[in-house]
Every structure is written in structure tokens, then in C-alpha cells.
Amino acid sequence: MNDRSVIKNTFAELLRASAASRSYPFLERADYWEERLALHVKDLQTLLEAPVAGDTLLMPPKAKLEVLPPSSAPAAPASSRSTDLGFASASEIASRVRQRELSPFEVARAIVERADSHRSLNAFITLRPEAVLREARQLEDRVQSGENLGALAGVPVAVKDLMHVKGYPFTCGTKALPGDESTSDAQVVAKLRAAGALIVGTTNLHELAYGVTSANAHFGHVANPAAPGHIPGGSSGGSGAAVAAGLSAIAVGTDTGGSIRIPAACCGIVGFKGTHEAVGRVGVWPLSDTLDHIGPLTRSVADAALAFEVMAGLPAGCIGAKSIERPRLIKPMPYFFDQLDGPIRERIDAVLRKLTGAGATMEERRIDAVQYAPTVQFVTIATDGCQSNWALLTGKGDGIGPDVRVRLEVGQFIAAIDYVKAQRLRRQIRDGMIAALKDADVFVLPTLPLSIPKQGVTTIEFGGRKMPVPGAVTRLTGPFNSSGMPALSIPCGTDSKGLPVSLQLVGRPGADATVIAVGKWAEAVLAE
Numbered sequence: 001m002n003d004r005s006v007i008k009n010t011f012a013e014l015l016r017a018s019a020a021s022r023s024y025p026f027l028e029r030a031d032y033w034e035e036r037l038a039l040h041v042k043d044l045q046t047l048l049e050a051p052v053a054g055d056t057l058l059m060p061p062k063a064k065l066e067v068l069p070p071s072s073a074p075a076a077p078a079s080s081r082s083t084d085l086g087f088a089s090a091s092e093i094a095s096r097v098r099q100r101e102l103s104p105f106e107v108a109r110a111i112v113e114r115a116d117s118h119r120s121l122n123a124f125i126t127l128r129p130e131a132v133l134r135e136a137r138q139l140e141d142r143v144q145s146g147e148n149l150g151a152l153a154g155v156p157v158a159v160k161d162l163m164h165v166k167g168y169p170f171t172c173g174t175k176a177l178p179g180d181e182s183t184s185d186a187q188v189v190a191k192l193r194a195a196g197a198l199i200v201g202t203t204n205l206h207e208l209a210y211g212v213t214s215a216n217a218h219f220g221h222v223a224n225p226a227a228p229g230h231i232p233g234g235s236s237g238g239s240g241a242a243v244a245a246g247l248s249a250i251a252v253g254t255d256t257g258g259s260i261r262i263p264a265a266c267c268g269i270v271g272f273k274g275t276h277e278a279v280g281r282v283g284v285w286p287l288s289d290t291l292d293h294i295g296p297l298t299r300s301v302a303d304a305a306l307a308f309e310v311m312a313g314l315p316a317g318c319i320g321a322k323s324i325e326r327p328r329l330i331k332p333m334p335y336f337f338d339q340l341d342g343p344i345r346e347r348i349d350a351v352l353r354k355l356t357g358a359g360a361t362m363e364e365r366r367i368d369a370v371q372y373a374p375t376v377q378f379v380t381i382a383t384d385g386c387q388s389n390w391a392l393l394t395g396k397g398d399g400i401g402p403d404v405r406v407r408l409e410v411g412q413f414i415a416a417i418d419y420v421k422a423q424r425l426r427r428q429i430r431d432g433m434i435a436a437l438k439d440a441d442v443f444v445l446p447t448l449p450l451s452i453p454k455q456g457v458t459t460i461e462f463g464g465r466k467m468p469v470p471g472a473v474t475r476l477t478g479p480f481n482s483s484g485m486p487a488l489s490i491p492c493g494t495d496s497k498g499l500p501v502s503l504q505l506v507g508r509p510g511a512d513a514t515v516i517a518v519g520k521w522a523e524a525v526l527a528e
Contacts, residue, residue, distance in 0.1 A: 018413055026397055032406045037413065039459075039468055043375040047418055050372050050425055057427035059290050060276045060484025063510035068322055070315030085110040086246030090155045090303040093249060094196070097154035100143060104154035104198055108136030111156045111200050115247045122220035123241040125161045126168050127201040136198055149196030151306060151316045157192055158248035160239050161202035162209050163284040163294075165189050172285045173207040173235075175218045176392045176399035186283025188252060188294055188311050195310040200248050203238030207404045208392075209254055209287045210385055211235055212262055212473045213455070217401040221455065226268040227499050230452040233263030233473075236297065240267040243297045250307045254284065255293040257377055257470075258447075258477025261489035261504065264297055265447040268491045268500035270519075271297045272304040274512045276484030279311045288384035291377075291481040301490060301519040308512070322517040328440040329355065329362040329518075332433075335370045336443075336476055339462065341450040343495035348446050351492045351503055351526065355444070358525040362444070368432035372425045373479035374471060379414055379422040380482065386411025403458075430483040437508050442518050447489040447502040449475050476504065486512040488519045492526055 015037075016030045081096070082088035085107055096102035112129040119127075139154055159165050162172050163186035169179040185193060193199065204222045206214045214222035214237025224232035225245040232241050236253030240263025243251045253260040255273040264271025272295045279294040286292055296307035305320030312319075331337070331352070340348070356362050386393070389400075389408050397405060437443065450462060453469055462472040480487040485506050492503040503522065507515040 015413060022412065024412065025394060029406070029409065033410050033413065036406045036410050040378055042465075043378045044418070046372065046375045047379060047421060047425075050375070050421070052421055052424040052428065054424060054427050054431070056420060056423045057430060058423055060430065060509065062277050063275045063484070065275060065278060065312070065314070065319075066511050066513045067314060067318040068513060070318050084246065086114045087299070088249065089300055090152065090249040090298065090306055093155050094151060094153045097143060097196075098148060102154065104136040104139035104143065105133065107154050107156060108132050108198060108200075111247060114245075115200070118225075118245050118247060121223045121225060121241050121245055122204050122216075123222060123238045123245065123247060124158070124201040125171055125173065125204050125219050125238070128168075131167065132198065132200050139196065139198060151195045151310055152192060152250070153196035155197050155250060156200045156248045157197040158200050158203045158239055158242040158251040159189055160205055160236050160251070160253050162205060162254055163189060163252070165199060165202055168202050171219070172209070173205045173216050173219060174392070174400055174404075176396035184283070187280040188284070191310055191313055192252070197250070197310075203236070203242055203251060205236060205238055206234035207401050208285070208389060208408070209235040209256060209259060210404045210407055212258070212470045213453075214238060214263070215455070224266055224452075227266065227452050230454055230499065231266060233266035235259040236263045239297050240264055240269060240271070243267070243269050243299060249298065250303060251297045252311070253295060253297050254287075255295060255481065256287045256291045257381060257474040257481055260293070260295050260297060261447050261477050261487060261502075262473055264489045265491075265500065265502035266452050268502075269297060269299050270301055270304050270491070271295070271489045272308055272516070273487055274308055274312060275486045275509050278486075278512065279308070280313075286388045288381050288388065290384060291381060293481065301488070301516060301523050304488070304519075305516045308516075319513045319516055322513040324441065324514070324517040324521055326359045326361065327442065327518045327521055329360050329442060329444045330437060330440045331362055331364045332367050332370070332436060332443050332445060333364045335367065335373070336445040339449055339475070340446065343451055343497060344446055344449060344501060347493055347495050347501045348503065352444065355522060355525060363440070365436040367429070367436045369425060369428040370432060370479060373429055373482060374475060376422045376426045376429065376482055377474065377478040378471070379419055380426070382407070382411035383414045383419050384411070426482050429479065433479075433483050433485065434508055441507065441514050443506040445504050445506070446476055447504040448473060451495055451497055452499045480506050483509075485509055486515045488515050490519055490523055
């Protein structure tokens with residue numbers, strides 16, 4: 001037996017012994033753990049060698065949101081009205097419903113018919129037309145009685161099947177859970193209903209929210225309506241596909257390493273994750289308490305602002321009313337621009353030239369320690385995700401798909417000393433980001449560093465290194481989960497392959513209104 005075989009056998013035995021020490025019942029899976037950990041040797045070596053200074057950051061401090069005085073939502077101008085209710089904006093639908101020009105039942109019927117004709121997308125896990133039409137009738141009765149339903153009156157909203165929706169099965173995209181019907185709504189769903197939203201179904205996702213492809217072995221893979229044959233992004237892939245295909249005006253997603261912004265980028269729509277904990281997570285299945293965010297996917301920045309205000313329990317207009325005419329942009333260097341696919345770099349460079357030509361100022365600034373962000377993300381999400389799902393792993397592990405199961409399992413092998421060091425690095429990165437913004441408005445960078453991967457691809461050559469697709473796809477989004485900063489993804493055209501490309505705007509903690517304002521400005525400039 002050669003030295004390499006001895007080392008391999010010793011490592012496998014070490015993994016088995018470690019798992020046995022916590023009574024993990026599936027010790028025969030050691031070979032899978034070893035194979036998966038081999039993909040992250042560089043991450044662990046980087047962590048070992050990284051210099052650290054400062055305090056540990058176990059949870060981003062809860063930031064006070066920047067808000068404006070409340071304002072009532074204006075009626076949509078007649079010129080903006082859509083002949084296809086599937087693609088009407090949330091603000092248009094709500095305005096017309098409140099003015100009794102459009103009935104919630106008419107909206108529901110259009111969405112139900114469209115959803116039925118797009119079942120091949122696998123955007124939904126549970127779609128109940130009768131329930132949608134019944135709920136629409138109830139909303140219509142309330143309108144006819146003179147009640148003001150709220151900011152989302154009659155607006156069709158799809159909800160990621162990771163949060164409780166009363167009367168719908170709660171699956172989290174896995175067979176490790178029984179899929180019982182929820183008896184109450186998650187906090188964010190309750191707020192949407194209170195604002196008059198019409199819940200149209202629960203959307204498909206990457207199992208347990210731990211993946212970026214939304215290839216779900218239990219409920220079918222989500223297809224990308226904007227780029228057939230390519231991943232729709234994840235984990236909120238069903239939410240992204242539903243909005244892009246006109247099956248809902250708003251969809252709710254969760255974002256732990258980019259799971260709102262990545263589907264938005266892949267499907268050519270808008271995705272927004274606000275400051276960490278701006279939207280309450282009660283009733284939402286956790287992956288990582290320290291990284292999880294909740295937010296909307298929409299077809300416009302204005303709709304994202306409207307939905308976010310409701311989801312965060314804020315008065316209408318206090319986020320979306322802010323306006324910026326000459327935004328101050330920071331191009332963060334070098335990490336966020338040093339490994340871009342050629343077609344992405346070409347498109348983003350053109351977009352930045354257009355924004356500066358329209359009046360924005362832009363300056364390059366360096367962020368200290370950001371090169372350690374992928375390592376921090378891997379260590380944090382692997383450990384937190386394993387702990388969050390430990391009861392499922394030990395009791396119903398065979399009900400979890402193979403890709404997610406092994407990724408969750410390896411979290412048990414990350415030492416506490418490494419986790420704590422990662423959180424110290426996390427503090428340095430966050431502090432470096434805030435310092436680099438200084439008095440500017442937002443960072444500006446791509447959402448994805450590469451063209452949208454094709455379906456079925458599991459690893460990819462990227463930046464001279466063979467990487468799992470999740471690591472490559474989350475390279476530019478994950479750092480802002482670790483920092484807890486608000487981040488917005490907006491479409492900015494297509495690359496040379498005809499695939500959607502998106503721009504990411506990131507602000508300081510609490511500056512959600514500023515990020516939205518710059519997003520609306522950039523959206524208008526790019527539409528010209």
C-alpha cells in the first residue's frame with residue numbers, strides 16, 4: 001500500500017470516527033463525504049493560512065432601515081396598462097382593483113389559465129386553481145363592500161415552498177418532510193395577505209434551499225423560460241420562473257448565498273434581498289440563520305420596492321419614493337472583476353459606460369479581505385445548514401436528494417476553531433465593505449461572473465480552477481449575505497450568446513431605499 005492510499009484510508013476512517021462520535025447513523029457514506037470535501041480543500045487551506053484581526057461576527061447587527069415619510073401609492077397611468085394580465089405590473093393591478101376597474105377574480109382566472117398552460121416549467125410544487133379562484137372571490141366581495149384591500153390589492157403572488165402557507169402542503173422541496181398542510185401562514189405570507197395579495201401557489205425550489213440549479217429530484221427540475229436548456233438559478237428557481245413566465249406579478253424567495261438574485265439573473269427579472277432581518281423569518285425553514293434573507297422577485301424595481309415594503313411591514317412609499325438623479329457608484333476591486341467570463345465582462349463594461357454617460361459618477365475602490373469571502377461562505381453555510389437540518393439528516397436522510405444530502409452532511413466535519421476563524425474574517429470583510437462605500441451610494445458589479453450554466457452541469461472550469469457550479473455561481477452574491485447588506489439584481493441586456501446578463505447594486509446596511517432608488521434610475525437609463 002503506497003503513502004497516498006494510507007492517507008486516503010486514514011482520512012476516511014477519521015470521517016467515520018467523527019460521525020460515529022455524534023451517533024450519525026449513516027457511516028457507510030464516508031466515501032461520499034471524502035469526495036465532496038476534496039472539492040473544498042483549497043477553501044480550508046485558505047482559512048488555515050488567512051491572517052485575522054478583530055472581533056467575531058456571528059450575526060450581522062440589525063440595521064435601522066432608511067425610510068422616507070409614508071406616501072400613498074399613485075394610480076398607474078393609463079399608458080402603462082397591460083393588455084396581458086400575466087405581465088401587468090403589481091402596482092397597475094393593485095391600482096385598478098382599488099378603483100374597481102379590474103376584479104380580483106378576473107386576475108385570478110387569467111393567472112390560473114396561464115399557469116395551466118405552463119406546467120412544463122415545473123415552477124410550482126402546489127397549484128390549486130379552485131383555491132385561487134375562491135380566494136379571488138373573497139377579495140372581490142371585500143372590494144365591492146367598499147373595503148380598501150391594501151397596497152397589493154388583487155396582486156398575484158407566488159410563495160416559495162420553504163415557508164408556511166395556510167392550506168398548502170409544506171414540503172421545502174424534499175421528501176424528508178411529510179408535506180402536511182400548513183394550518184397558519186408564515187409571518188411574511190400573513191403580511192402579504194393583509195395587504196390584499198392573491199396567493200397563487202407554492203413554488204418549486206432546490207431542495208431545502210441548498211443549491212443554485214433548482215434541479216429537484218422529487219418534484220421535477222424547474223425550467224428557465226428566459227433561457228431554455230439553462231438553469232433557472234436557485235434555490236428560488238420556481239419563484240424566478242413564475243415571474244418571468246407571467247404566472248405571478250411577485251414571487252417570494254429566500255437568499256442565503258444569492259438564491260433570490262441568482263434566479264433573477266438567470267431568468268432576466270429583478271430580485272431584491274434587503275438588509276439582514278428586514279423581513280421576518282418566522283415560519284420559514286432555516287438553512288443558515290446568520291445568512292438567510294427573504295425578499296421579492298418581480299419584473300421591475302418599482303414592484304420590488306412595493307413588495308418589500310409590505311413584506312417588511314413598512315408604510316407604502318417609505319422605501320420606493322426616494323429618487324436619485326446622479327448616483328455615486330463604486331466599482332469594487334479587484335475580487336469582483338478579476339474572474340469574469342469574456343461575454344459578461346463585455347456586457348457589464350458597456351453597461352457601466354452607459355450609466356456614467358447618463359450622469360453617474362464611478363470610482364474604483366479596494367475592499368480589504370474580500371478574497372476570503374468564498375471560504376467564509378462555505379464554512380458558514382455548511383456548518384449552519386448541517387445544524388439546521390440535523391434532525392432530517394439523522395432521521396430521514398434517505399428522503400433527501402443525493403446532491404443536497406452530501407453537502408449538508410459534510411458540515412459536521414468543520415471544526416469549531418475553523419468556524420470561529422471564519423466569522424472573524426467575516427467581520428473584516430463586512431467592515432472593509434462599509435469602509436469602501438464611504439459616502440458613495442452603492443457598489444456596482446455583475447450578479448453572475450459567468451454565462452448561465454447549462455442544465456445538468458455539476459462542475460465548471462472557472463478562473464483556472466475546476467469548481468462545483470454553486471461555488472462559481474455564488475462568487476459575486478455570497479459576500480453580501482455574509483455582510484447582511486441590501487443587494488438588488490436588475491437585468492441589463494444579454495451576452496454574446498443571447499443569455500440574460502444582470503447588474504448587481506449593493507448598499508450599506510439599512511440603506512435599502514438608496515439601493516432601490518439607484519436601481520430605478522439605472523433601470524430607466526438602460527431602457528433608453
